[in-house]
Amino acid sequence: DTGVSQNPRHKITKRGQNVTFRCDPISEHNRLYWYRQTLGQGPEFLTYFQNEAQLEKSRLLSDRFSAERPKGSFSTLEIQRTEQGDSAMYLCASSLRYRGQMNEKLFFGSGTQLSVL
Amino acid sequence: AQSVTQLGSHVSVSEGALVLLRCNYSSSVPPYLFWYVQYPNQGLQLLLKYTTGATLVKGINGFEAEFKKSETSFHLTKPSAHMSDAAEYFCAVTRNFGNEKLTFGTGTRLTIIP
Numbered sequence: 001d002t003g004v005s006q007n008p009r010h011k012i013t014k015r016g017q018n019v020t021f022r023c024d025p026i027s028e029h030n031r032l033y034w035y036r037q038t039l040g041q042g043p044e045f046l047t048y049f050q051n052e053a054q055l056e057k058s059r060l061l062s063d064r065f066s067a068e069r070p071k072g073s074f075s076t077l078e079i080q081r082t083e084q085g086d087s088a089m090y091l092c093a094s095s096l097r098y099r100g101q102m103n104e105k106l107f108f109g110s111g112t113q114l115s116v117l
Numbered sequence: 118a119q120s121v122t123q124l125g126s127h128v129s130v131s132e133g134a135l136v137l138l139r140c141n142y143s144s145s146v147p148p149y150l151f152w153y154v155q156y157p158n159q160g161l162q163l164l165l166k167y168t169t170g171a172t173l174v175k176g177i178n179g180f181e182a183e184f185k186k187s188e189t190s191f192h193l194t195k196p197s198a199h200m201s202d203a204a205e206y207f208c209a210v211t212r213n214f215g216n217e218k219l220t221f222g223t224g225t226r227l228t229i230i231p
Binding site for chain 1: 126158159160161162163207209217218219220221222223224
C-alpha cells in the first residue's frame, strides 16, 4: 500500500492559464474522489468516480473544471482559464467499495496546493 | 441538506489534560458521522466513524466520540493529551451510504501546551 499520490505538490500559475493535476489512487481502489479545501475551511466535495465513470459532480464544479479517469486508475483534474478564486488545496481520495457495503474508508492524498497570481 | 458545526477554531490544552473537540450536526435523515485528523503536509486520516449501533465509538490514538441524537452532537475526546496530538481535526457527515460524499466542518486546530 503506497498510498494516494498527488502531483504536483505545489502549482503556481498566472490568472487565465490552464492547469492540470494528477491523482494516483491506491492500486485496487475502484472509487476516486476530488475535494477542494480553501484556507480556514474544511474540504468540499467536487466529484467522484467509480472506475472510469464520473458518477456525481458538485455545483461547485464550474464548466472550467473537468475531471477524468480514463482507465479507471489515475485521475486528472483540469482547470481552464484559472481565476484567483481557484487558489486552494485540491485533495484526492480513493476507496474500495464492495457491492452491498454500507460505507467505505477513504484514503486521502497530501493534496496539490494551487496558487493563482 | 446536511451540515456540521465545529465550535472553536482553535483549542489549546496542556499535555496530559483532557481533549474535547465539539461537533454538532444537522441532518434530516440518520447521519453517518466521522472525525478526520490532518497533520501538517499530510493527507486527512480517519480517526473514527459512527454509522449504526453502539453510540460510543473508539478510534485510533486513544480518541473516542459519542453520538448523541438528542443533542445532535458527536464530540471527540481523549482522556490525556499528548504532544503528537497537535493537528487539525475535522468533523464530517454523510447521509448516504452509497458513497463517501462527505460534508466537512471548518476544522479545529488543536495545540498542546508542554
